[in-house]
Amino acid sequence: MQEQATKMKLEAEKLEAELNLLKINKLEAAIKASEKLGEEAKAEKITDIKGQLKALASRIDPSAFALLEEAVGGVEDEASASPLQVSMEDMKVDDSPKVETQTNLYANRKSEGAKETITEAELTKAVEYFNTLPRQMRRALAKSIDLNESTTAPAIIVLGLHELKFMLNDAKLKNLYEAELAVNDTKNEDKKIASALEEAVRMVEDGREPDDPFNPFAYPNVENPEEVKTMVENFLPRNTRKEGTIPTLAEVEVFTTTVLGKVGKETFQQSGKPEPIPGGFIIRGSMASKLKDDGDKLIELLDKEIEASVKPEWNEKYQVSYMTDPTPQMLMDDDLNGAPVLVVHSRDMSPSVSKLLTTGVSTVSLFLTFVFAISIFGQNEVVMQRLTDGQNANDFDLTWFNQLLTPFLIAIGVTQASHEAAHLLVAKKEGFKITSPTILPLLSLPYMSFQNRIKTSPKNLNALFNFASAGPAVGMVSSMAFLLIGLQMTLTMTPDQLQYAPSVPVGFLQLSSLGANIVDFVLGGGDGIILQQDPQTAVSLHPFAIGGFAGMMINALDTIPLAGTDGGRMSQALLGRPGHVAFSGIVFFSMFLYTIFTGHQDIFLSYLFVTSFTQKDLEIPARNDVDQAGLGQAAIALTLWSVAILTLAPLN
Secondary structure: OHHHHHHHHHHHHHHHHHHHHHHHHHHHHHHHHHOOOOHHHHHHHHHHHHHHHHHHHOOOOHHHHHHHHHHHOOOOOHHHOOHHHHOOOOOOOOOOOOOOOOOHHHOOOOOOOOOOOOOHHHHHHHHHHHHHOOHHHHHHHHHHOOOOOOOOOHHHHHHHHHHOHHHOOHHHHHHHHHHHHHHOOHHHHHHHHHHHHHHHHHHHHHOOOOOOOOOOOOOOOOOOHHHHHHHHHHHOOHHHHOOOOOOOHHHHHHHHHHHHHHHHHHOEEEOOOOEEEOOEEEEOEEEOHHHOOOHHHHHHHHHHHHHHHOOHHHHHHEEEEEEEOOOHHHHHOOOOOOOEEEEEEEOOOOOOOOHHHHHHHHHHHHHHHHHHHHHOOOOOHHHHHHHHHHHHOOOOOOHHHHHHHHHHHHHHHHHHHHHHHHHHHHHHHHOOOEOOOEEEOOOOOOOOEEEOOEOOOOOEHHHHHHHHHHHHHHHHHHHHHHHHHHHHHHHHOOHHHHOOOOEEEHHHHOOOHHHHHHHHHHHHOOOOOOOOOOOOOEEEOOHHHHHHHHHHHHHHHHOOOOOOOHHHHHHHHHHHHHHHHHHHHHHHHHHHHHHHHHOOOOOHHHHHHHHHHHOOOOOOOOOEEOOOOOHHHHHHHHHHHHHHHHHHOOOO
16 A cells, blocks of 8 residues: 555656646746847846746755756856846745655655555545545645645545645634635636636737646636536446446546556556546546557556556456547547547446346247238138138147248248357457347337347457447348248249248338349349239248348348447447437437338337337447447448348338
8 A cells, every 4th residue: 555655646746747847848938038028028027937936946856956947948148147047046945954755745844753654445535535525625625735636636635635734734724725615606606717718718819828827727617517427328328337336536546546657658648637427437638659549559558557556356346448538528629529538437337137128028029020920821811711720620730830930930030040140259259248139029020139238348449340240241141042042932832832822912022122122023023023013912922031031121220320239339330429429310310200201100110119218328338449440341331231221211
């Protein structure tokens, strides 16, 4: 724990040093700019700069003065000496003796007594208590040791309070707290925010800098917590917010201090303290330039350091994902998907769905599949008469009828089995887990689709796309193969076989432009002999053909880019989460209008109804959820979507 505390303090020292460097750069620019002023204005400016330098020097170790002088710039003669050189001796205002501390952040302060250690349990409890305090009190405590609550991790503030507790007294804390209450009066908050923003605009227009040019967090934070909550819940699935699995701030800071504090410069440079979101915390910053925006490499390096530096219990419960900003801050960035961030969240993202419910839904779907299989024999008078005769004679031997059903069930079963097998093989190859499939019902077809959920994060969006596209692609090919084989077998069926053949009405075939034209081309030579008949006319087909036709439509429905479908996963992998949300919204609204105004409601209306209840969430985040799928995957997606449109577009 002492080692972790030391790393936390070093992180605080780094942040302090970065802020001091920013101040030094600002002073250098101010000194150079003063040379262009008149003598009176120059003297006034130099006086102001000297005051700022004194304040800065009091916070820097005297041994750093030489570096400070070099950063501001040297002079060649006394006449042209910079204000920094002239006043260097005057600025050594703190003659207090140096003390040995674990960090140089408070090196110029006198310490009373030896250092006391703090245990992990004490630190965790203290951080949790600190986070429960009102914000004004948290700010006052941070200011009491010259830290900024808005830009400093709570663990660092707690460690600073522990180290410098000899400096604290009731009167000082009371004055700081009352000052914070006055500044943060909620009744005047809106007015203060508006005034600060208006002043910022005037400063930009006048070419002026803020009164404190060294504070990069000078402007107020106007984020609405409810807006953050709503947006995150729309972008991240419910599986990421399971009760009892969400990390605490103290647990997240184990990662930021132990991992980013050690390898941040080589991986991800943190720019602020972790921000809470539903399901976890986001860490803003930027990827190290040497990684060349390679999200996979970033995650690989972070995982390696987590494995080496963090307790196994942490790695078993939590994970870090690199993903697009899921908060309203995304809307303020130039990129559609916003700036990438790290998200620390639960590793357990398995769906929280009742097995009884999923079993019940699958059972209903299987029943409807058998109903569909029986219905394709409904217009066959020979079959219906034989069933009626058997019922009247109490002859319940239906072996002959089961033999008629079997080819259809084989066709529809093999197409879906190949679909699911492709998913499973890709998931194993890419190293993530999926749930057992749930069969979703649909009245106009045997079923809507098999729904399987991803339980653990894919490596990246390429892996997600490969998983999503493999199922529909294999399922579509196998369905079309059964359709063509079945049509050829229809042409070779004897009259005795045809009299027991199942049939579908022309109107059913016309639901699919692609399927209907294939049927008409094979059976009628493409002259419209089949399709120009009355929609109620029954067309006898081999069961393989009907199973293949239905399988094509089922797999086509699964490629529609809505949340929870394979098409939605493909869209998310290609467009990112924000792009997919917009795209899927347009698709859903367009399909709804289409069903309302065109009269083609037999499939799509029930499809949208079932989808609205069962497939609301986007997919769980990939470890690298930023680097989108490439051109090769885009070509595959366009091909699958084109085939799906031709399959699902009605002929009339």
